[in-house]
Amino acid sequence: MIDNQKIANAMTIKLEDIFDKLPAVPKFVDGIRRAPARHFTLSPKDTQLALKNALRYIPQKWHQQLAPEFLEELLTRGRIYGYRFRPAGHIKGRSIDDYRSACIEGRAFQVMIDNNLDFDVALYPYELVTYGETGQVCQNWMQYHLIKKYLERLNREQTLVVASGHPLGSFTSAPQAPRVIITNGLMVGCFDDPQNWSRAAAIGVSNYGQMTAGGWMYIGPQGIVHGTYSTLLNAGRDKLGIPADQDLTGRLFVTSGLGGMSGAQGKAIEIANGVGIIAEVDYSRIETRLEQGWVNRVTEEPAEAFKVATQCQRQKKSMAIAFYGNVVDLLEYAVNHNIKIDLLSDQTSCHAVYDGGYCPQGISFAERTELLRSGHAGFKEMVDATLRRHYELIKALADRGTYFFDYGNSFLKAVFDAGVSEICKNGRDPIDGFVFQSYVEDIMGPILFDYGYGPFRWVCLSGKEEDLAKTDRAAMECIDPQRRFQDRDNYVWIRDAAKNRLVVGTKARILYQDAMGRMNIALKFNEMVRNGQIGPVMLGRDHHDTGGTDSPFRETANIKDGSNITADMAIHCYAGNAARAMSLVALHNGGGVGIGNAINGGFGLVLDGSERVDAVIRRAIPWDVMGGVARRAWARNENSIDTSIQYNKMRAGSDHITIPYLADDKMVTDLVTKAFNDMKK
Ligand SMILES: NC(=O)c1ccc[n+]([C@@H]2O[C@H](COP(=O)([O-])OP(=O)(O)OC[C@H]3O[C@@H](n4cnc5c(N)ncnc54)[C@H](O)[C@@H]3O)[C@@H](O)[C@H]2O)c1
Numbered sequence: 001m002i003d004n005q006k007i008a009n010a011m012t013i014k015l016e017d018i019f020d021k022l023p024a025v026p027k028f029v030d031g032i033r034r035a036p037a038r039h040f041t042l043s044p045k046d047t048q049l050a051l052k053n054a055l056r057y058i059p060q061k062w063h064q065q066l067a068p069e070f071l072e073e074l075l076t077r078g079r080i081y082g083y084r085f086r087p088a089g090h091i092k093g094r095s096i097d098d099y100r101s102a103c104i105e106g107r108a109f110q111v112m113i114d115n116n117l118d119f120d121v122a123l124y125p126y127e128l129v130t131y132g133e134t135g136q137v138c139q140n141w142m143q144y145h146l147i148k149k150y151l152e153r154l155n156r157e158q159t160l161v162v163a164s165g166h167p168l169g170s171f172t173s174a175p176q177a178p179r180v181i182i183t184n185g186l187m188v189g190c191f192d193d194p195q196n197w198s199r200a201a202a203i204g205v206s207n208y209g210q211m212t213a214g215g216w217m218y219i220g221p222q223g224i225v226h227g228t229y230s231t232l233l234n235a236g237r238d239k240l241g242i243p244a245d246q247d248l249t250g251r252l253f254v255t256s257g258l259g260g261m262s263g264a265q266g267k268a269i270e271i272a273n274g275v276g277i278i279a280e281v282d283y284s285r286i287e288t289r290l291e292q293g294w295v296n297r298v299t300e301e302p303a304e305a306f307k308v309a310t311q312c313q314r315q316k317k318s319m320a321i322a323f324y325g326n327v328v329d330l331l332e333y334a335v336n337h338n339i340k341i342d343l344l345s346d347q348t349s350c351h352a353v354y355d356g357g358y359c360p361q362g363i364s365f366a367e368r369t370e371l372l373r374s375g376h377a378g379f380k381e382m383v384d385a386t387l388r389r390h391y392e393l394i395k396a397l398a399d400r401g402t403y404f405f406d407y408g409n410s411f412l413k414a415v416f417d418a419g420v421s422e423i424c425k426n427g428r429d430p431i432d433g434f435v436f437q438s439y440v441e442d443i444m445g446p447i448l449f450d451y452g453y454g455p456f457r458w459v460c461l462s463g464k465e466e467d468l469a470k471t472d473r474a475a476m477e478c479i480d481p482q483r484r485f486q487d488r489d490n491y492v493w494i495r496d497a498a499k500n501r502l503v504v505g506t507k508a509r510i511l512y513q514d515a516m517g518r519m520n521i522a523l524k525f526n527e528m529v530r531n532g533q534i535g536p537v538m539l540g541r542d543h544h545d546t547g548g549t550d551s552p553f554r555e556t557a558n559i560k561d562g563s564n565i566t567a568d569m570a571i572h573c574y575a576g577n578a579a580r581a582m583s584l585v586a587l588h589n590g591g592g593v594g595i596g597n598a599i600n601g602g603f604g605l606v607l608d609g610s611e612r613v614d615a616v617i618r619r620a621i622p623w624d625v626m627g628g629v630a631r632r633a634w635a636r637n638e639n640s641i642d643t644s645i646q647y648n649k650m651r652a653g654s655d656h657i658t659i660p661y662l663a664d665d666k667m668v669t670d671l672v673t674k675a676f677n678d679m680k681k
Contacts, residue, residue, distance in 0.1 A: 004060040013149045015142060016059040019085075022066075026083055028126060033284055035124035036356045037373040038078030042202050047074065053204040054080040057142035080204055081127055085141035091117045091125070093506040095463035096536060099152075105179040105583045106154035108461055108538050108606045111506065112216040113137055113147065115459075121220050121505040123260045130218045131260025132592060133349040133357045135210025138165025139201070154179055164207035165214070175612070176581045180604075182216075184209025185589035187596070197595040208590055211543035215586035215602045219457055220504035221264040221294070223542055226493055226512055227444070227455055228268035231407075233489060234443045235343055236274075239403040244485040248274030250313050253343040254334065255407070256327035258285045258295065261592075262347035262407075266295040266320030271493075271500055275312045276320045277305045279327035281365040286322045293501065298322040302333035328361045328386055331393040341397055344404040345439070346390070350414040351594035353387070354380050358414065361386040384418035391415045391423060394436070406438040408544070408554040410593045430553075431565075438557045445558030450632050450639035452514035452625045453486055454545035458525065460507040461606075462535030468507040470534050471525060472497055475511055478521045486512070510542075515625035515647075522607070522617040530609035537607040540584075543591060543600035547573045547628020551591065551598030561635040567599035569631045574601035576627060580620035622655070630657040 008014065028034070042050060054070045055063055070080045093115025099107040115121060116130045116137045123129050128136045128144065138144055143165045150160050150167050159173040162182045184207050187197055200206035212218040236242040236251060253269050256262070256279040266289055269276035278295065280286050289295045296319055299305050305323045312319040323330050327346060334341055349357025359368045360382035371379045394404050406412045412434040415423050425432040433441070440449065448454065460467035472494055481491035490512050497509060513521060528534045541548065549555035552564040574587040584604035591600040603624065607613055626647060632640035644657040 008059060013146060013153065014059070015057055015085075015145060016061075018145050018149060022062055023084055023088075026086055026088065026126075029119075031284075032119055032126065033124055035077070035127035035129050036369050037076060038198075038202070038355065039372065039375045040075055040078045040202070041375075042074070042199065046199065046203055047071070050074055050080060050203040054082065054140065054142075057082075057140075057146070074202070077127075079127070079202060080140060082140040082142045083126065085145060086126060090119055093118060093459075093463075096461035101152050102155040103179065104536060104608050105606045106151040108536065109180060109216060109584065109604070110148055110151050111461055111463075112459065112538060112604065113144070115506045115508075116213060116216060116218045117144075118505050121218065130210070130213035132210040132213070133259070133352045134208045134355065135213035135260075136165065136207050137213055137216065138162070139204060139207045140165070143167065151180075164205065164209075166205075178578050178582055178585050180584045181578065182209075182214065182584065182586040183588070184214035184586070185595060186587065187589060192589065192596045194595050197589075208595070209586070209588040211549075211588065211591045211600055212540075212602060214588055215540075215543065215604075216584070217457070217538075217540040217542070217586075217602055217604055219459060219506065219508035219510065221261060221267075222502040222504065222508065223264075223455065223457060223510050224261040225264040225267050225271070225502060226510045227542075227544070228264045229271050229493065230448060230486075230489060230512060231439050231443050232268055232272050232274065232343065234447050235403060235405060235439070236272075238443060238447070240342055245488070248272040248342075249316050249318075251275070251342040252277070252309055252313055252340070253345075254278075254330065254341045255345045255347055256280065256330075257347035257349075257409075258282075258289045258322060259347075259349065263289050263294060265347060266322070267500070267502070270294075270296070270318045270320050271496070273316075273318045275309045275318065277309055277323050277330065278320065279323045279325060279330045281324075281326055281359040281368070283324055283365070286324055289322065292504065295320040295322040298324055300324045302330050303337075305330065306334065306337070306339050326359060326361050326386075328390050328393065331390070331397070335393050335396045338400075340400070341402045344394065344397055344402045345407045346411045347407045347409055348411070350410040351590070351592055351597070353410070353414045353417070354383055358383055358387070361389065387415050387418040388420055391420055398436070404436050405442060406434070406436060408438060408440060408592050410553055410597065412436060412438070413553055413593070413597070433557070438554060440554050441557035445555075445632075446637065446639055448486065448512065449546040449555070449628065450558075450637045451484075451486065451643050452546050452629045453490075453512045454514075454548075454625065454628075455510055455542040456513045456518045456521070457508060457510045457540055457542070459538040459540075460535065461538055463507055464535065465507060467534040467537075468503070468509060469498060470528065471537065472509060474524050474528060475509075475521045478517065478524060479513075487517075490517075514643075515622045515629070516650075518625060519617060519621040522605070522621055523614060526607045526609055526613050526617060529607050536609070539605040539607060541602060541624075543586075543588065543602040545602075545628065546625050547631070548602055548624075549591060549598055549600035551593055551600065553593045553597050554591075555598070555600070558637060559632065559635045560637075563631075563635060569628060570599040570601050573624060573627050576623050577601075577603045577620055580623060581616045582620050582624075622651075626655070626657070633657060634660055636660055636662065 550567040582603040
């Protein structure tokens, strides 16, 4: 007969060994943002299930006390977070030397996890949400402690398995294997939709990892500034006719969102030397960006926002203005006053449009939060009406010459879901895409991903400023700014990175690079670790990359061979990285575009200076990128074909990519037209 005593005796990693007594109920620090209550919809039976599931982490002696507390959390917050177990005070990604583990990777991952939960970094730190409204490190604080305990015990012969935040266990593997394998939010096909996932999350069996939150590789909004900078620069060049060696001086970009990722927009437009107005309904997020200097001023008046913008455009001065209010109000003003906007986008969290990601027009942020809490029946209709109005205003501006692009936040899909089928190219459904392009479809896909340029990143695990400065210099020396304009942009980026004061949280850096660029920089860093010039480094990337993500609404929006609805690439990337001994591999459902809309994966690689790691870099990093380029090439993307041809030459005798023959369009069209005409006869 199984009983809790037997179960406790069978485990050496358990909560009661971490806490000799129940920690005190926490005091929430004023001014730290809290996640909105996720609407509670569970049946009584599912509520029992949720409670029993959460109590699986808790020794029996605390069940009587914690069961009502967990129930209260579930009823009022929509989830069981186990607030009581959150370590008191400010969590920070400290120096790797401050952590314990039987292997360096175990210590490195603890730095990364804690950085993802830092008050200065995380969006809703008490609810373990790092960014993107719902992206969590893990589901609850019990998991947090157990994961850390596993990491402390982890050795080079083991792999820890983390399923949607739950540490399933550590199992014997090999030194040449990942130390951690993570999955988040994966659902079986017929249940792979937001409703079924929400139930799974509420009963405590699924986690929305976004991309780098659940993959423990978030490095603050800097991670996205570089991508946003490149997107805006290249949108200007491609759509406004700005020459390749010039920037956005004198141009106006209007958008919304100053949250986790969207908060990068102000800084990016400033670095690109343009002028930006960013609408934001939550004043606390504006304050954060003001304190960082990532927006320069704030106003509640659309008239003032546009007046200041025009002055700066005339004076060729860069400026990021926060508009405290609803983006739809801002755009109403622009349309009514015939204001010329060059570039227009939106970065509200439309991947979670009815869960607080998108604030309806006509109500304040506080009212929206209250409506969410009370599960107001009309909330969805309010969101839909605002989305429809938003679309009308964008159409009006686009008709006057503004270039609008979807910023990978599922905005166009949300407008479609709100009842606007004319937003689809075929006027019916999104299968053929939308009438406006997404930034990946139009800009980032062809100009960056098809060459393999993507969001390579690193964290100096020593926590030392001088290590970051040394790595910045070393990375810069690896770039030839004369090779392509993309290389020149990346060179300028890393040259000015320190000056632009991008770091929030750990000493981290992002740098877009192609496959060989990433490999060379990684080898250089590992050599520097070996020579004692710097401490250990954690390498990784955003999942939002050439090979990491299958998402027809974003990363693979420029895949046009029909395979945009498949997810083989992301799975191959993940499995291939595991096979090549990356230190950590992660595979998630959802990412920035919502459950069922993407499969995405990432990696972490701890540079310890060893020759073993040199070999992993040589094997794994080219694969991680070129698997994506190869797939893009097979979809007949021209720049990827070119990159693959070069790669086959460069790696002759080792790697080889299958490259597509191109059929003559006219021959195929004529043939098919004739066949269909014949069938009608
Ligand atoms: N930046 C990128 O490179 C990038 C890439 C891909 C996807 N995304 C997507 O962009 C979205 C935003 O990401 P995030 O991490 O910043 O999320 P977030 O939830 O932290 O920030 C979104 C912000 O929009 C504000 N907002 C909501 N409705 C508004 C409205 N009507 N008017 C004005 N402000 C409003 C919210 O208050 C919030 O601060 C997500 O869907 C994400 O997946 C961003």
